Amino acid sequence: MAIVLTENTNVLVQGITGREGQRATAAMRDYHTNVVCGVTPGKGGQNVDGVPVYDTIHEALERHSEVNASAIFVPPVAAKDAVLEAISHDIPLINILTERIPVRDTAYFLDTARERGTRIVGPASIGILSPGLGRIGMVGGPHVEKVYTPGSIGVISKSGGMTNETSWVIRQAGLGQSTVIAIGGDLLIGSNFKDLLELFEQDEQTKGVVMFGELGGTYEEEAAEFISSGGFTKPVAAFVGGKFATALPEGTPIGHAGALIEGGKGGPEEKERILKDAGVLIAERFEELGHLIGEAVGESTAINT
Amino acid sequence: MKLYEFEGKELYKKYGIPVPESVVISSEQDVQEACSSWRGPAVVKAQILAGKRKKSNGIAFVDEPSEILKVWHELYRKEVRDEIVERLLVEQKVDIQQESYVSITYDTRTRGIVLLLSKAGGIDIEEMAESKSALLVREPISARVGLQPWHARELAKRAGFEHEDLIPLSKVLCKLYECFVEEDARLVEINPLARTPEGDFVALDAKVALDDDAQVRHQEREYSIRTSLGRPPTAKELEAIRIDEGEDYYRGTASKYIELPGDIATLFSGGGASLIDMDALIRAGGEPANYTEYSGNPPREKVAALSKVVLDRAGINGLWIVGGMANFTRVDETFAGILDTLRELQPAYPIMVRRPGPFEEEGLKAFRDAAKEHGWNVRVYGAEKSMTDTAGELVEMVNAYKAEQGVTA
Numbered sequence: 001m002a003i004v005l006t007e008n009t010n011v012l013v014q015g016i017t018g019r020e021g022q023r024a025t026a027a028m029r030d031y032h033t034n035v036v037c038g039v040t041p042g043k044g045g046q047n048v049d050g051v052p053v054y055d056t057i058h059e060a061l062e063r064h065s066e067v068n069a070s071a072i073f074v075p076p077v078a079a080k081d082a083v084l085e086a087i088s089h090d091i092p093l094i095n096i097l098t099e100r101i102p103v104r105d106t107a108y109f110l111d112t113a114r115e116r117g118t119r120i121v122g123p124a125s126i127g128i129l130s131p132g133l134g135r136i137g138m139v140g141g142p143h144v145e146k147v148y149t150p151g152s153i154g155v156i157s158k159s160g161g162m163t164n165e166t167s168w169v170i171r172q173a174g175l176g177q178s179t180v181i182a183i184g185g186d187l188l189i190g191s192n193f194k195d196l197l198e199l200f201e202q203d204e205q206t207k208g209v210v211m212f213g214e215l216g217g218t219y220e221e222e223a224a225e226f227i228s229s230g231g232f233t234k235p236v237a238a239f240v241g242g243k244f245a246t247a248l249p250e251g252t253p254i255g256h257a258g259a260l261i262e263g264g265k266g267g268p269e270e271k272e273r274i275l276k277d278a279g280v281l282i283a284e285r286f287e288e289l290g291h292l293i294g295e296a297v298g299e300s301t302a303i304n305t
Numbered sequence: 306m307k308l309y310e311f312e313g314k315e316l317y318k319k320y321g322i323p324v325p326e327s328v329v330i331s332s333e334q335d336v337q338e339a340c341s342s343w344r345g346p347a348v349v350k351a352q353i354l355a356g357k358r359k360k361s362n363g364i365a366f367v368d369e370p371s372e373i374l375k376v377w378h379e380l381y382r383k384e385v386r387d388e389i390v391e392r393l394l395v396e397q398k399v400d401i402q403q404e405s406y407v408s409i410t411y412d413t414r415t416r417g418i419v420l421l422l423s424k425a426g427g428i429d430i431e432e433m434a435e436s437k438s439a440l441l442v443r444e445p446i447s448a449r450v451g452l453q454p455w456h457a458r459e460l461a462k463r464a465g466f467e468h469e470d471l472i473p474l475s476k477v478l479c480k481l482y483e484c485f486v487e488e489d490a491r492l493v494e495i496n497p498l499a500r501t502p503e504g505d506f507v508a509l510d511a512k513v514a515l516d517d518d519a520q521v522r523h524q525e526r527e528y529s530i531r532t533s534l535g536r537p538p539t540a541k542e543l544e545a546i547r548i549d550e551g552e553d554y555y556r557g558t559a560s561k562y563i564e565l566p567g568d569i570a571t572l573f574s575g576g577g578a579s580l581i582d583m584d585a586l587i588r589a590g591g592e593p594a595n596y597t598e599y600s601g602n603p604p605r606e607k608v609a610a611l612s613k614v615v616l617d618r619a620g621i622n623g624l625w626i627v628g629g630m631a632n633f634t635r636v637d638e639t640f641a642g643i644l645d646t647l648r649e650l651q652p653a654y655p656i657m658v659r660r661p662g663p664f665e666e667e668g669l670k671a672f673r674d675a676a677k678e679h680g681w682n683v684r685v686y687g688a689e690k691s692m693t694d695t696a697g698e699l700v701e702m703v704n705a706y707k708a709e710q711g712v713t714a
Contacts, residue, residue, distance in 0.1 A: 024633075102516055103489075103516050103518065104448070104519065108448040108449060111449050126633075138633040140630075140632065141663045142665075146688075161578045162575065162581070163632070164629055165578065165692070168630060185576055187491075217413035218413045218414050222414065241577060241580030243587075244596075245580070248533075250533075255575075255577060255579045255580050255598055257518060258413070259580070286585075287691045
């Protein structure tokens with residue numbers, strides 16, 4: 001079994017008629033995903049490659065009660081409204097792919113989601129992929145078959161591009177993935193490392209997890225605390241990017257909105273040290289992640305170097 | 306974006322938070338006017354983005370207005386905490402009975418808004434967190450409910466304020482919260498928040514950071530462009546910032562550029578990849594000429610403009626074009642932009658390319674073809690080569706090139 005995205009996931013796409021929404025819809029359907037409908041206010045009655053479009057989620061759910069996930073591709077200033085619409089209709093999983101959402105809006109909908117028990121992945125997530133079962137978003141792009149194969153390693157990454165690279169080094173070490181989740185590099189995110197480790201712990205298919213972290217925030221530290229407290233008992237390997245940024249003045253955001261050092265906290269070396277103290281395997285070079293986790297789960301059979 | 310103290314105080318004033326009377330001086334003429342019109346003792350403060358000004362002699366107290374000139378000469382265009390001082394804030398000296406601390410920001414642990422309040426202020430928050438004597442109240446605030454007056458009073462009480470202070474202080478807290486939300490700030494801090502003998506609360510300092518992603522809601526703002534680098538932006542950095550302006554600001558990002566003193570130019574794609582690539586290049590012994598990152602499938606024109614910013618400068622001995630395996634950013638489209646610039650500049654230095662992703666075959670082939678046509682020294686890889694390995698290879702190529710050119714390291 002995979003986590004979060006399974007063969008029973010039925011996706012509604014918010015912002016389906018936009019450029020990114022259309023491209024992603026095609027990519028999702030190309031990779032086994034059940035995309036059942038889409039919503040764009042004012043464009044009800046149209047279709048995107050045969051996928052019906054509705055004006056409201058209310059209307060979409062009347063016709064497609066099987067919907068249990070929403071993928072959000074609307075522009076940044078419209079995102080809060082779109083997320084609130086999905087939460088209000090009790091869609092249990094919302095994957096926000098929109099980037100550059102104002103943090104004030106994110107705080108608002110995360111607050112609402114917590115109260116309703118909605119799982120949010122993102123914002124600024126590149127998506128979720130369970131090999132052989134489906135993907136939300138365009139994770140893997142055209143290389144999806146080359147990089148992803150069903151296997152025993154869970155992947156959690158703050159970075160979209162590094163989601164693929166991380167999965168690729170795992171594949172190169174002769175392993176496959178259970179579920180791969182891009183949690184996004186924003187300051188506030190709906191699902192962090194710890195939230196997903198909790199799910200991977202329960203998942204029998206997952207034997208170990210690889211995390212790609214970045215400077216800034218406390219999500220790596222919280223994962224370490226969770227592991228130390230016995231919440232996650234399988235092997236974990238991690239890499240934390242952005243060491244050069246410690247040479248820059250505090251508060252300089254690098255790469256992602258949440259990637260900055262504030263109040264002397266959030267440096268990558270410190271994060272790696274805290275993770276290491278919790279028993280996490282730390283890769284010196286990023287590319288070592290595959291072998292590290294492979295050896296730890298006893299499955300490493302490198303297919304090439 | 307971080308604001309200077311005087312800008313932060315203008316915002317506080319807009320929301321009705323009491324601030325001392327003040328004037329900003331940034332020219333000899335301003336100083337003359339201030340010296341002649343100012344009455345009473347004043348505090349003169351260097352306007353820089355970094356904190357800890359007091360310890361770095363960036364703050365002076367004057368009894369006579371005529372002394373403002375002396376402070377001006379001591380501070381203007383001088384370095385305070387590695388920043389050049391361009392402006393001073395002359396401010397009425399306030400009678401202080403007690404210095405307190407308040408800030409509102411986003412907290413990754415509670416994944417929401419948090420308010421920090423301490424009766425004891427005036428020192429750094431980091432020191433305060435470590436000091437056992439200062440009681441720091443740390444309270445999550447619901448973004449939906451907002452900070453209610455009863456809640457503000459309760460927090461003030463918990464922080465140890467006297468009952469006569471609860472109402473005036475809670476008013477300031479609620480106004481500060483309103484400012485935080487309405488202005489799309491990432492941080493608002495008042496340290497110290499002074500209590501006067503009359504029982505008023507006055508903001509003696511202002512530390513404000515705004516959310517760049519919310520700029521679209523605040524088009525009326527006219528802040529000078531700045532970096533968080535402790536120096537004014539270079540001409541190239543300003544040029545880069547303009548790339549993502551306009552209606553399509555969110556269609557891909559191609560404006561992140563920090564000018565650095567090294568000789569290897571970089572064009573990274575992807576925020577996460579840019580972090581590990583920068584680390585890898587430095588570990589391999591290379592010296593980056595810039596930090597740059599484009600992502601989110603920006604159009605050809607944006608990437609061409611960014612490449613121009615990165616490459617159109619002297620002293621470059623190599624170029625690294627590298628990214629992780631893209632999900633949806635088109636390699637052909639973005640490379641077309643880079644090639645537009647390379648054709649114009651005709652580089653002699655070595656170029657390393659490593660970039661898998663959508664339309665990678667077309668993109669890499671276009672690069673190889675252009676290199677062949679123009680005789681560029683280029684190595685081009687896809688996913689078969691790791692990013693880290695290409696850093697090492699490029700550094701070797703650059704060293705060989707420098708030896709040929711007779712450049713001494």
